[in-house]
Amino acid sequence: MAVDLATLSALSGRPVAAFALLDTARGLASSGGDPQLYVDLLSSFVTTHAADVSAIDQHLQSKDLAALGKLAHSIRGTSSLLGIDTVASHASHLEQAIKSQAPPEQIGAAATLLRNGLSAHLRTWTTAS
Amino acid sequence: MTRPLVFIVDDNTITRRSIAAILGNDFESLHAESGEDCLALLQRSAPDLILLDIEMNGIDGFETCRRLRQQTDAPVIFVSSHDTLEERILGFDCGGDDFIVKPYDPIVLARKASRLIERQLALRQLDAAKTSLEQRAELYARDISDTGLLLQFMRESIACRDYDVLAQRLLAATVAYGVNCHVQLRFPEGPLTLTSQGAASPLEASILERSLAMGRIFRFSRRLVINYDQISLLVLDLPQDADAALNIQHNLCVLAESAEAIAETIAIRKESASRAEALQIGSFGTSTAITELRALYRQQQVDARITLDRLIDAVEKTYVYLGLSTPQEDTLSQTLRDGAEVVLRQLDRSTEMEARFQQLLDSMQDRPSSASSEVWL
Numbered sequence: 246m247a248v249d250l251a252t253l254s255a256l257s258g259r260p261v262a263a264f265a266l267l268d269t270a271r272g273l274a275s276s277g278g279d280p281q282l283y284v285d286l287l288s289s290f291v292t293t294h295a296a297d298v299s300a301i302d303q304h305l306q307s308k309d310l311a312a313l314g315k316l317a318h319s320i321r322g323t324s325s326l327l328g329i330d331t332v333a334s335h336a337s338h339l340e341q342a343i344k345s346q347a348p349p350e351q352i353g354a355a356a357t358l359l360r361n362g363l364s365a366h367l368r369t370w371t372t373a374s
Numbered sequence: 375m376t377r378p379l380v381f382i383v384d385d386n387t388i389t390r391r392s393i394a395a396i397l398g399n400d401f402e403s404l405h406a407e408s409g410e411d412c413l414a415l416l417q418r419s420a421p422d423l424i425l426l427d428i429e430m431n432g433i434d435g436f437e438t439c440r441r442l443r444q445q446t447d448a449p450v451i452f453v454s455s456h457d458t459l460e461e462r463i464l465g466f467d468c469g470g471d472d473f474i475v476k477p478y479d480p481i482v483l484a485r486k487a488s489r490l491i492e493r494q495l496a497l498r499q500l501d502a503a504k505t506s507l508e509q510r511a512e513l514y515a516r517d518i519s520d521t522g523l524l525l526q527f528m529r530e531s532i533a534c535r536d537y538d539v540l541a542q543r544l545l546a547a548t549v550a551y552g553v554n555c556h557v558q559l560r561f562p563e564g565p566l567t568l569t570s571q572g573a574a575s576p577l578e579a580s581i582l583e584r585s586l587a588m589g590r591i592f593r594f595s596r597r598l599v600i601n602y603d604q605i606s607l608l609v610l611d612l613p614q615d616a617d618a619a620l621n622i623q624h625n626l627c628v629l630a631e632s633a634e635a636i637a638e639t640i641a642i643r644k645e646s647a648s649r650a651e652a653l654q655i656g657s658f659g660t661s662t663a664i665t666e667l668r669a670l671y672r673q674q675q676v677d678a679r680i681t682l683d684r685l686i687d688a689v690e691k692t693y694v695y696l697g698l699s700t701p702q703e704d705t706l707s708q709t710l711r712d713g714a715e716v717v718l719r720q721l722d723r724s725t726e727m728e729a730r731f732q733q734l735l736d737s738m739q740d741r742p743s744s745a746s747s748e749v750w751l
Contacts, residue, residue, distance in 0.1 A: 271477075274396075274479075274480040274481075275392045275395075275396065275477075275480055276392060276395050276396075277392075277394075277395030277396045277397075277398055277480070279395055282391065282395050285391075286388050286391060286392065289387060289388050289391075290388060293386075293387070293388065315429075318429065318455060319386065321455065322386065322389065322455050322476050322477070323386060323388045323389065325476070325477035326388065326389065326392055326476070326477050326478075327388070333477075
């Protein structure tokens with residue numbers, strides 16, 4: 246996909262830095278090679294998962310592992326599709342930890358990593374304009 | 375050509391839009407957020423492919439697929455993050471055709487979708503070809519059966535000598551074609567009208583007679599009139615289906631035309647029989663006349679001989695008063711006898727005449743007997 250970050254930046258109205266950590270080739274492929282659709286889907290990701298940072302906290306507090314696992318599964322699906330690799334990787338680790346019934350502190354650590362990674366991505370995307 | 379229709383079933387908007395973008399403009403897509411939405415969509419549209427997520431709110435992808443299979447044979451590809459062997463096997467057991475794991479490779483997704491749609495369209499073409507062949511086979515079978523009915527009618531009726539019997543067989547053939555029909559035969563002795571319920575009422579007969587003015591074929595609603603010179607058919611209940619009605623019309627036309635030809639043959643037989651009868655009566659009168667003529671001729675010969683003898687006697691009796699010499703009397707008598715002899719000789723060609731009379735009578739008796747004339751009837 247010969248679409249450079251400057252084009253994506255221009256289309257999205259976000260700084261180039263917002264795309265620095267993304268696998269844009271992967272994200273563009275998932276968007277049928279359409280850069281405009283890709284930036285639309287990235288916006289859609291922010292909207293869809295905006296409330297998930299606090300949701301992770303709540304599920305951790307209430308120790309609702311099923312809900313936490315489902316949330317991680319959902320975040321992994323879309324983030325990996327759009328090339329948001331850091332978030333996808335954290336979500337995948339949390340999902341695995343829950344599925345393999347890892348010790349609570351390990352699950353807690355994985356959840357915190359996902360929470361922080363997602364939060365960082367949302368912040369980068371929303372505050373950079 | 376219309377684009378293939380793909381159902382994209384996923385509770386995540388991003389995934390749905392991503393899949394639609396990957397499939398591109400060659401496909402038309404309809405989106406559903408849940409299994410229930412997908413099943414509702416199926417009531418309105420017929421998809422060529424269904425891309426189905428597994429983990430959704432409401433019924434999951436496996437249950438959705440089971441229910442889809444009761445209504446459609448469109449291929450189903452599960453698109454899911456669930457990628458254990460058990461889940462894949464369950465996917466196939468529920469009627470799925472393929473499995474793609476999220477995050478999917480866009481190129482693989484597009485290829486799998488295209489191949490399954492091509493396969494589905496090819497299957498549908500095969501199915502349509504099979505249906506078309508079956509319909510054609512059914513048509514041929516029906517055609518053979520229709521032709522069989524016509525042949526049966528012809529075989530039974532070709533030697534028919536009677537209008538009543540012909541009318542009965544014609545009616546039976548129309549019943550075999552599955553229609554309620556009135557049949558009318560017109561011949562010199564008067565029209566004969568039959569219905570499947572027996573002899574026609576005067577009203578039914580008059581309807582057929584009036585329909586003669588409507589031309590060879592006349593249709594109104596489910597009724598059909600077919601007119602030939604001597605045959606008319608009135609069908610009361612043509613099939614609702616246009617093709618079936620046309621088929622019946624064609625078959626009955628051929629039937630009526632055949633019956634018309636047989637009716638003409640019956641007319642020729644009847645005329646031929648009546649001529650032979652007249653000829654027999656005529657030839658009997660002729661031989662009677664010839665026999666009488668022969669008797670008359672014989673009588674005439676006898677009468678002439680007697681008359682001439684009396685004439686000669688009467689002349690000879692007058693000799694007493696005429697005072698002729700004996701040689702004169704002898705000469706006169708001889709002259710008279712010679713003259714009478716010539717007349718009698720001329721009349722006396724009886725042998726020859728008898729032979730001629732006998733020849734005439736013999737030739738009259740050689741005429742075709744009533745038994746041999748049957749051959750021509």
